[in-house]
Amino acid sequence: MSEQFRSIRGIHDGLPADVRRWRYIEDAAQRVFARYGFSEVRLPVLEPTGLFIRSIGSDTDIVSKEMYRFEDQGGDDICLRPEGTAGSVRAYLQAGLTRSGSQRWFYIGPMFRRERPQKGRLRQFQQIGAEWFGVSGPVEDVEALAMAHAFLNELGIADLSLEINSLGCPACRPAYREKLVAYLQARRQSLCDTCNTRIEKNPLRVLDCKVESCQAQLTDAPEMVSHLCSDCQTHFDALIAGLEALKIPYRINPRIVRGLDYYNRTAFEIVTGKLGAQGTVLAGGRYDGLIEEQGGPSTPAIGFAAGLERLAMLLPDIPGVQPDVAIVAIGESVRVYALKIANQLRRGGCRVIHCGGGSAKRQFKLADREQVRFVAVVGEDEMKSEMLRLKDMQSGEQTDIPVQDAIVCCKRMTPS
């Protein structure tokens, strides 16, 4: 007795019921993103490790402890991509598109992060992401947000809320950061242990600490949105004006922080209360410095990514396609003939399953379980007369009709 294999921890199978949801989501993304002029790209799952160290930042959890990283047989340091933006920028530069005007891309694919699995958090998960290169204005920020909003709207998911913030820019963030650190240091004693380490590592992170006693200390903490430089302020104001004009509901959340180093100015999240601790369903923001950081010309950009599995959890079951007709073959003598009939029906555009033979009862049970609308009985009589005995499984009525008529009948009853 050999041991059965299991999928790797936190890496799950996409079974038919899952994939139906995924496809539903992907189809919505394709439709909506097309309306905004975005084109799909398919980028590598394996990338040089250095790409992420440079792009995301070596101090981040993602890079420092969550990457599937290894040396391949040729001695190259490579890893499974933990997110999609870094690779998109790499591809954008590699293809020499910096002088081709703004580029509007989207992608759908697996990402890998070696974290402890929990609800809405897998080690291999899928993201639907959009990246828009070469645009700097608040207009594009509004459009990107409107596109994200339209996408989720298309899915019909209720009770989502959009939260926005500005992270400032290299001109105003350092001064704000100093002010915040001073504020936090004055309250060191009252903050939790993790927050104390965050003061040096990533002080902004303290702002969204979940510990109540910490939040109590932060009621009048300085917020980035009230320390923006005039350019950032103008940008933020225009973003808000755009959202208002499009009547997209939003909430300014000064506590939104980005874990990844490359973000600046606009940052946003769309969250649900229905997924426990992993309620962020879509998140993104502006990353004006990343392309230059990767060695390209200074190029502004904005993007977002949505978690496919998280969205899927918010969707009801999606019914699979049902066959129109099941072939029930009676007797050995019609074996080959029944196969031909099945294909003839398929060529005519019907979805056909073949019940495989055996007793009529067995085959009817099978057909019933598949919830087909019709059963076409093929026996010696039918073979001789080139007819089918077509039974409507809902009404129980059955009639003998020519094969061609059966095709028409089955197709008409189940349109799509």
Next chain:
RNA sequence: GUGGAUGUAGCUCAAUGGUAGAGCCCCGGCUUGUGAUGCCGGUGGUUGUGGGUUCGAGUCCCAUCAUCCACCCCA
């Protein structure tokens, strides 16, 4: 990486430390070519895995693995 909960048939769950069961599902049958309800029968388990305590462990103890939930972090 840290903490908590849970692992018994394909699924949902039973079984005072004393022979592992039920329901559903699945397979076959209830005369010859007709399904959903009915009746009969059947397959299926080294109780996640490995140790230990005991005359005896599904049950108690330890370890390990997996799943779930939370922290951390993030989509």
